[in-house]
Amino acid sequence: MTDKAAQGVGGGAKGPDELRRKIQETRGQLGDTVEELAAKADVKGRALARAADLRDKAGAMTVQLRTTAAQAGHTVHDKATHAGHAVEHNAPRPVRTVVQAGLRHPRPVLIAGAVVGAVAVEEMLRRRHNGRH
Structure with missing residues (x-):
């Protein structure tokens, strides 16, 4: 029992108006307590x-x-373009032809790069999982 409740029970009301006020106060506290308990009991709602x-999230x-x-x-694309231009100017003619084709149609080159990258990551994870760093 709270101190307020003990005062209300032990102290008694000094008149009908004070008794009504204490009853309303107690009802309010009880309502709040019931709402809190109902919220805690609503497992489905909380879930x-x-x-x-x-x-x-x-x-x-x-x-x-x-x-x-x-x-x-975008970063990979920029780096690949830069590397392609560097190779284009310094590589033998057959390599330049392949690079130029890659520059004209970058999507297949990016897809191939993504596949190689995914295989590399998978291999790294497999080695880490097997305990070899």
Whole structure:
């Protein structure tokens, strides 16, 4: 029992108006307590709220990852273009022909680079998983 409740019970009311006020106050406190207990008991509601929170975080992370991937793609494209130009000016004619084709049609070159990169990452993860660094 709280101090306020003990005062109300032990002290008694000094009149009908004070008694009514104490009853209203006690009803309000009881209502608040019932609402708090109901919220704690609403497992489904809490689970749904948690799921919504996790969905929001996953959405934000997806946006962040897409942005990072796009930036990395632009960086790789820029570096590949620069390297292509360097090779184009210093390489033998057959190599220059291949590089020029890659510059005209960069998508297949980028896809091939992404595949090679994915294989390299997979190999690195496999080695790390097997305990070989």
